[in-house]
Amino acid sequence: MDILxxxxxxxxxxxxxxxxxxxxxxxxxxxxxxxxxxxxxxxxIGAYVGIIVLTLLxxxxxxxxxxxxxxxxxxxxxxxxxxxxxxxxxxxxxxPLRSAPRLxxxxxxxxxxxxxxxxxxxxxxxxxKVLPLALPTEGIALMGAQxxxxxxxxxxxxVALMAALTLFIRKTRLGKAMRATAQDxxxxxxxxxxxxxxxxxxxxxxxxxxxxxGVMVALYYGSINFFIGYSAGLKAFTAAVLGGIGNIPGxxxxxxxxxxxxxxxxxxxxxxxxxxxxFGILILLLIFRPQGLLGERVPEKV
Amino acid sequence: xxxxxTISFLQFLNRLVFLVTCLILFVGCAGKETAVIKIGIxxxxxxxxxxxxxxxxNGVQLAVEEWNAKGGVLGKPVQMLVEDDQRDPKQAVxxxxxxxxxxxxxxxxxxxxxxxxxxxxxxxxxxxxxxxPASTNPQLTDQGLPMVFRVCxxxxxQGKVAADFAVENLKARRIAVLHDKTTYGQGLADxxxxxxxxxAEVVYxxxxxxxxxxxxxxxxxxxxxxxxxxFFGGIYPDAGLLARQAxxxxxxxxxxxxxGTIDVKFLEIAGPAAEGTSLTFSPDPAKIPTAKAxxxxxxxxxxxxxxxxxxxxxxxYVLLSAIQEAGTTDGRKVSEMIRARIHQGALGTIRxxxxxxxxxxxxxVWITKGGKFEELR
Numbered sequence: 287m288d289i290l291x292x293x294x295x296x297x298x299x300x301x302x303x304x305x306x307x308x309x310x311x312x313x314x315x316x317x318x319x320x321x322x323x324x325x326x327x328x329x330x331i332g333a334y335v336g337i338i339v340l341t342l343l344x345x346x347x348x349x350x351x352x353x354x355x356x357x358x359x360x361x362x363x364x365x366x367x368x369x370x371x372x373x374x375x376x377x378x379x380x381x382p383l384r385s386a387p388r389l390x391x392x393x394x395x396x397x398x399x400x401x402x403x404x405x406x407x408x409x410x411x412x413x414x415k416v417l418p419l420a421l422p423t424e425g426i427a428l429m430g431a432q433x434x435x436x437x438x439x440x441x442x443x444x445v446a447l448m449a450a451l452t453l454f455i456r457k458t459r460l461g462k463a464m465r466a467t468a469q470d471x472x473x474x475x476x477x478x479x480x481x482x483x484x485x486x487x488x489x490x491x492x493x494x495x496x497x498x499x500g501v502m503v504a505l506y507y508g509s510i511n512f513f514i515g516y517s518a519g520l521k522a523f524t525a526a527v528l529g530g531i532g533n534i535p536g537x538x539x540x541x542x543x544x545x546x547x548x549x550x551x552x553x554x555x556x557x558x559x560x561x562x563x564x565f566g567i568l569i570l571l572l573i574f575r576p577q578g579l580l581g582e583r584v585p586e587k588v
Numbered sequence: 589x590x591x592x593x594t595i596s597f598l599q600f601l602n603r604l605v606f607l608v609t610c611l612i613l614f615v616g617c618a619g620k621e622t623a624v625i626k627i628g629i630x631x632x633x634x635x636x637x638x639x640x641x642x643x644x645x646n647g648v649q650l651a652v653e654e655w656n657a658k659g660g661v662l663g664k665p666v667q668m669l670v671e672d673d674q675r676d677p678k679q680a681v682x683x684x685x686x687x688x689x690x691x692x693x694x695x696x697x698x699x700x701x702x703x704x705x706x707x708x709x710x711x712x713x714x715x716x717x718x719x720x721p722a723s724t725n726p727q728l729t730d731q732g733l734p735m736v737f738r739v740c741x742x743x744x745x746q747g748k749v750a751a752d753f754a755v756e757n758l759k760a761r762r763i764a765v766l767h768d769k770t771t772y773g774q775g776l777a778d779x780x781x782x783x784x785x786x787x788a789e790v791v792y793x794x795x796x797x798x799x800x801x802x803x804x805x806x807x808x809x810x811x812x813x814x815x816x817x818x819f820f821g822g823i824y825p826d827a828g829l830l831a832r833q834a835x836x837x838x839x840x841x842x843x844x845x846x847x848g849t850i851d852v853k854f855l856e857i858a859g860p861a862a863e864g865t866s867l868t869f870s871p872d873p874a875k876i877p878t879a880k881a882x883x884x885x886x887x888x889x890x891x892x893x894x895x896x897x898x899x900x901x902x903x904x905y906v907l908l909s910a911i912q913e914a915g916t917t918d919g920r921k922v923s924e925m926i927r928a929r930i931h932q933g934a935l936g937t938i939r940x941x942x943x944x945x946x947x948x949x950x951x952x953v954w955i956t957k958g959g960k961f962e963e964l965r
Contacts (some may be wrong), residue, residue, distance in 0.1 A: 292808045293805060295803055296802075300802055300804075413853065414825055414857060416853075416859075503801075507833075508832055509828065513799075525823040549805040552809075554805070557794045557806040558769065558797075560800070
């Protein structure tokens with residue numbers, strides 16, 4: 287029982303991170319039908335900014351004393367930097383290709399992903415970057431399982447962010463405009479919605495979520511490298527497809543589900559096939575329910 | 589397309605070099621006996637392992653310079669031919685062919701087991717002795733090639749030292765074994781497990797994916813088996829994350845690992861969780877009396893020594909003294925001499941068994957104490 291509970295907690299933490307990144311994929315896909323393959327790199331950049339800010343704060347003697355505030359500052363810095371990266375990415379790599387065939391922005395996305403990865407490798411080095419401070423690791427015992435403070439932090443932050451995002455999409459004018467643009471871009475433009483600005487906003491919101499995920503992962507694992515965006519991006523993309531790409535609650539469900547499947551699969555089936563398990567489920571789902579768990583079957587647009 | 593062009597350009601270069609070499613040979617040394625004794629050095633000289641390759645080349649260079657200062661071998665100066673195998677098995681084979689063609693009397697190399705094993709067959713065919721300073725996979729000398737030697741240990745010896753330490757010093761009775769599915773990691777973990785047979789119970793045997801960051805799922809399962817100790821066969825980045833996450837999950841069993849973990853990055857990544865972990869590696873040269881002269885000379889010339897510099901140095905001495913005493917560069921006779929002689933090197937006394945392995949396993953246990961690796965005495 288306690289093992290199952292522990293694996294559920296491990297899986298939920300992993301899944302919360304996947305879900306946060308998956309939201310960025312699904313929002314962009316929902317609005318311009320583009321798989322933004324560079325999104326994983328935005329998450330990686332967020333992790334780097336987080337570690338760099340925390341290192342600076344440790345050097346000036348601020349960090350271990352005011353830990354909560356230091357983490358908050360790191361999150362804020364990462365969100366700002368990633369928002370700028372997300373905006374620039376859309377401006378430079380996708381907007382000029384808005385009316386090009388669908389394959390062109392996709393190739394542009396792959397190119398940006400490779401570019402950002404190598405750019406970080408060249409400027410930050412290829413060795414692992416290590417978190418400069420020791421975080422409290424003493425877990426809280428919960429019915430025989432251990433919940434580490436970071437796991438609690440990740441779970442709570444993710445839930446709060448997902449709730450905020452849902453409110454933002456449902457209740458605000460900007461959210462309404464985003465939904466309208468996602469439904470029909472031409473129609474939205476005709477009724478006076480600044481479509482380009484809405485698309486840019488979508489990239490910025492997705493990047494902010496990825497930045498938070500990046501900083502939390504850097505804190506959780508204590509070390510990062512320039513390559514983490516690749517595998518995390520792949521998993522998050524899988525999560526988005528699992529939930530139904532373009533569907534926001536779908537990305538959340540898909541992320542959590544993928545995290546749980548990985549943890550339980552690794553513990554009850556075989557740890558060697560942890561990744562194979564996740565992708566195997568994806569293949570099965572694509573065969574039997576190609577639109578994803580919560581996705582709707584969309585007729586081919588002509 | 590681009591690749592095709594590069595290859596043909598290389599071929600062109602090769603031909604050019606060949607032509608020029610022919611001309612020089614023709615004009616320069618017509619009828620003369622080879623005036624130098626050539627030895628090959630092959631290892632990863634570029635790329636992510638280039639530091640290891642350089643440490644190793646420097647060790648050879650130091651030995652060669654000492655011999656040349658004393659008048660060389662068989663009255664001829666020794667010349668080093670350094671080749672880069674880029675830690676790529678395919679490259680290792682072509683480099684081996686190149687060294688064979690240039691007529692080396694012996695080879696010091698390669699570094700990675702995955703390179704040494706295919707290259708050893710090339711040298712064996714040409715009857716050229718090969719001594720590796722660093723390849724630990726048992727398969728290398730188990731092939732039964734009579735001219736292959738190593739001055740480092742074998743992973744089965746390493747696994748045995750680790751198993752003895754686990755059972756006798758740490759008194760572990762319930763042991764979990766993890767590896768990273770690589771030739772090295774799994775090989776070492778399996779040897780460790782084999783050496784445990786009958787003395788302790790292996791309560792868990794599993795693997796992780798190299799480069800993954802979340803090992804909590806496997807660690808949770810491992811923890812539930814209540815081991816006294818867990819062994820990891822793998823490299824330092826994964827080992828650091830494992831140690832850290834194990835502690836966060838409340839696993840109190842200490843970690844034991846192999847020589848792949850001895851790197852400062854392990855200490856950084858694991859943080860306080862590194863404390864009390866142990867690993868098997870060769871002894872600290874600073875504590876070997878016979879190594880003193882080597883260390884002084886090396887530090888003066890190249891700066892701090894690498895983990896395998898001293899092995900490369902001793903391997904070179906083994907080869908050159910055997911040539912000197914055999915009185916010939918004939919590979920078969922030199923190999924017989926290498927096997928027959930008792931070598932006094934910087935590491936101490938080196939003897940080879942019939943397979944070409946050193947008779948005494950050089951492994952000792954290192955423990956992490958106060959944020960530093962320390963040899964356990």
